[in-house]
Amino acid sequence: MITMQSFSFAPALVGGLLIGLASVLLLALLGRIAGVSGILGDAFTRHPSGQLWRWMFLLGLLTGAAGHAAVAGTDATAGARTGFPAPLLVLAGLLTGFGASLANGCTSGHGVCGLGRLSARSLLATLTFLLAAMVATYGVRHVAGVAP
Amino acid sequence: MSALLRWGRPLAAGLCGVLFGAGLSVAQMTNPRKVLDFLDVTGRWDASLLFVLGAAVGVYAIAHLCIRRRAAPLLDVRFHWPLPGIIDARLVGGSMLFGVGWGIAGYCPGTAVATLGQGRAEALWVLPAIVLGTVLQRVLLAGPDVRGTNGLPSDRVPVGGGRGGRAP
Numbered sequence: 476m477i478t479m480q481s482f483s484f485a486p487a488l489v490g491g492l493l494i495g496l497a498s499v500l501l502l503a504l505l506g507r508i509a510g511v512s513g514i515l516g517d518a519f520t521r522h523p524s525g526q527l528w529r530w531m532f533l534l535g536l537l538t539g540a541a542g543h544a545a546v547a548g549t550d551a552t553a554g555a556r557t558g559f560p561a562p563l564l565v566l567a568g569l570l571t572g573f574g575a576s577l578a579n580g581c582t583s584g585h586g587v588c589g590l591g592r593l594s595a596r597s598l599l600a601t602l603t604f605l606l607a608a609m610v611a612t613y614g615v616r617h618v619a620g621v622a623p
Numbered sequence: 624m625s626a627l628l629r630w631g632r633p634l635a636a637g638l639c640g641v642l643f644g645a646g647l648s649v650a651q652m653t654n655p656r657k658v659l660d661f662l663d664v665t666g667r668w669d670a671s672l673l674f675v676l677g678a679a680v681g682v683y684a685i686a687h688l689c690i691r692r693r694a695a696p697l698l699d700v701r702f703h704w705p706l707p708g709i710i711d712a713r714l715v716g717g718s719m720l721f722g723v724g725w726g727i728a729g730y731c732p733g734t735a736v737a738t739l740g741q742g743r744a745e746a747l748w749v750l751p752a753i754v755l756g757t758v759l760q761r762v763l764l765a766g767p768d769v770r771g772t773n774g775l776p777s778d779r780v781p782v783g784g785g786r787g788g789r790a791p
Contacts, residue, residue, distance in 0.1 A: 490650020535640020
């Protein structure tokens with residue numbers, strides 16, 4: 476049974492538009508796909524030459540989020556959880572990095588840019604990771620009982 | 624390489640990163656609980672992520688139609704489009720692993736970087752693990768796959784100097 480809980484329509488829409496605009500600009504200016512897993516992975520595993528734009532994108536990502544959180548005050552970091560098990564965070568990170576690298580994309584590369592380009596691969600990837608994530612969340616929250 | 628290209632690229636990439644990070648934060652996707660509330664369809668479902676994704680995809684889809692007709696982006700000599708790939712076990716299996724990781728804790732690579740900027744302690748565990756997972760994948764499964772290009776973005780294909788037609 477699906478019950479709607481909270482739903483932040485305007486922030487979701489504005490935030491999504493900003494993410495879309497950022498991805499469009501990266502394509503129009505640098506001719507690059509705004510896939511964070513690829514940019515992050517390449518920044519760490521490729522030869523350092525010609526990598527400056529990737530590090531600058533990551534630095535911008537970090538400061539953009541920090542800047543908005545600072546301006547918006549408590550709203551951006553509201554609901555910060557405490558006590559989420561660190562081993563689960565590490566396991567989640569390992570799977571996320573390994574899987575996104577294997578699939579050549581994550582929520583941004585396949586989810587935003589791939590779907591925007593009407594890529595069949597990205598559509599399948601997005602549906603697959605959404606379904607897998609729903610199962611994992613169910614397991615963590617309702618079977619293992621890790622909250623929230 | 625002209626100074627415009629040399630410095631324009633990293634500066635433009637930094638600006639894109641700022642907009643991207645601000646967007647994630649505005650949309651509250653930097654709150655992993657909000658992400659899990661979307662994925663938790665049997666619990667207190669929060670549809671917000673659907674609208675974040677929908678808005679971003681909508682903007683990208685429309686702009687992409689115009690941009691793709693151009694011969695080149697403004698700051699490079701060519702577009703670095705992903706290679707046309709096929710639907711294979713790497714794509715599906717990788718997406719399943721990624722999804723499980725995303726669904727456990729509520730972090731994807733973008734939000735892990737963004738939350739590090741916001742000083743969230745959890746990012747100190749998640750982000751290094753994501754980088755380690757990526758490095759492990761690229762070291763362990765580095766063999767050629769069915770795409771014949773190691774499944775890598777087009778700028779990594781060692782043909783004609785590889786680096787996007789840019790002078791070495």
